[in-house]
Amino acid sequence: MNTLVRENRDSELRQSEHFVAPVASIIEDGDGYMLQVEMPGVNKDGLEISVENNELTIIGRRSLPAVEGTLIHRESRRENYSRAFEIDPSIDADKINAKIDQGVMTLTLPQAEQVKPRKIKVS
Amino acid sequence: MSLIRYQISELTAWRSFDRWSHLRDDLNTLFELPSWSNFGRQGQLFSGWSPALDLYQNNDNVIAVVELPGMRKEDIEISLHDGTLTIAGERKTESSNGEKAERSERYIGKFRRSITLPARVDANKVSATYRDGILTVTLPKAEEAKPKQIQVNAD
Numbered sequence: 001m002n003t004l005v006r007e008n009r010d011s012e013l014r015q016s017e018h019f020v021a022p023v024a025s026i027i028e029d030g031d032g033y034m035l036q037v038e039m040p041g042v043n044k045d046g047l048e049i050s051v052e053n054n055e056l057t058i059i060g061r062r063s064l065p066a067v068e069g070t071l072i073h074r075e076s077r078r079e080n081y082s083r084a085f086e087i088d089p090s091i092d093a094d095k096i097n098a099k100i101d102q103g104v105m106t107l108t109l110p111q112a113e114q115v116k117p118r119k120i121k122v123s
Numbered sequence: 124m125s126l127i128r129y130q131i132s133e134l135t136a137w138r139s140f141d142r143w144s145h146l147r148d149d150l151n152t153l154f155e156l157p158s159w160s161n162f163g164r165q166g167q168l169f170s171g172w173s174p175a176l177d178l179y180q181n182n183d184n185v186i187a188v189v190e191l192p193g194m195r196k197e198d199i200e201i202s203l204h205d206g207t208l209t210i211a212g213e214r215k216t217e218s219s220n221g222e223k224a225e226r227s228e229r230y231i232g233k234f235r236r237s238i239t240l241p242a243r244v245d246a247n248k249v250s251a252t253y254r255d256g257i258l259t260v261t262l263p264k265a266e267e268a269k270p271k272q273i274q275v276n277a278d
Contacts, residue, residue, distance in 0.1 A: 005225075026225040038229060040190040040256035065252075065259050067188060069181035072241060076175040076190055103192035103256020 005033055005109065006086040008055055019082035022060065032091065032110035039081045040103035041065075046080075047100055049107070051093045056085045060105070172230035174210070176238060182270055185240050185262045192256035193229075199253065201260055203246045208260065211235040242268040 005026055027034040039047075041062035048059040060081035087093070092112040099106050179186040189210055191199065199212045213233045244262040251260045 023228045025227040025229040027227075028223050028225050033225070036193075036229060038192040038256070040192040043255045063255070065188065065254065065257060067179045067186050067259070069179035069184065069186055071177065071179050073176070073178035073238070076177050076188070102194060102253070103190075 008084040008086045018079055020077055020079045021083045022081040035107040037105045044100055049098055054087050056087050058083050172234040174236055187260040189258040191258050196253045201251055206240050207237050208240055209237040
């Protein structure tokens with residue numbers, strides 16, 4: 001099974017603070033992958049992206065508009081966003097690029113220039 | 124061959140509290156199931172997109188806050204009719220050739236959302252801002268809808 005990006009649901013972070021998982025899409029292009037994550041209310045300053053041991057973790061902390069008044073109908077959730085993905089070692093973690101525009105974060109995950117076949121030594 | 128394996132999040136947003144939304148969510152869940160086994164995205168045909176909407180009011184205004192990530196502001200349409208606020212629009216993809224979605228949870232396409240306002244508003248003074256994917260619509264109350272202090276005269 002060639003799995004290059006896979007959601008990791010057992011991430012430790014998810015258990016310590018209460019987050020909601022944002023809606024995401026993964027798009028394959030010629031050179032790698034593009035991950036789009038919807039996080040309304042999150043801007044550049046609220047975004048934390050880290051890669052450790054092939055685990056890509058995204059945290060989006062929301063800065064919601066301050067509204068003066070009494071809430072009379074609510075459908076939104078107040079929690080911050082977090083979601084973790086497992087990425088294949090063939091993705092070049094140093095070249096991951098992120099941007100966020102109107103609450104949608106786009107991560108580009110390029111594959112390494114040359115994905116070398118690994119030799120396994122039989123002892 | 125699938126290069127990305129994907130799992131539906133266990134924390135799918137439950138966004139609306141009215142019973143129709145519950146029904147819709149149930150239907151969504153039903154239609155989402157096949158996609159676990161790479162069945163495609165048929166669910167989208169039925170589910171659509173119903174952006175989360177919050178409503179506030181104070182003495183002067185009714186304020187609607189709507190989560191609309193990834194829109195262009197030109198594609199958002201706000202209208203007011205008979206005390207009902209309607210927010211509609213279309214989210215477009217910027218996908219080009221050679222790209223293919225491995226797994227798509229994001230909704231692309233048209234949406235429409237209506238809500239009855241709790242007070243009469245002045246349609247000519249409605250204003251809206253769109254920032255970080257959140258639309259804030261401020262609807263000033265009509266003069267007659269504003270709370271008034273009534274003086275009690277005693278002899």
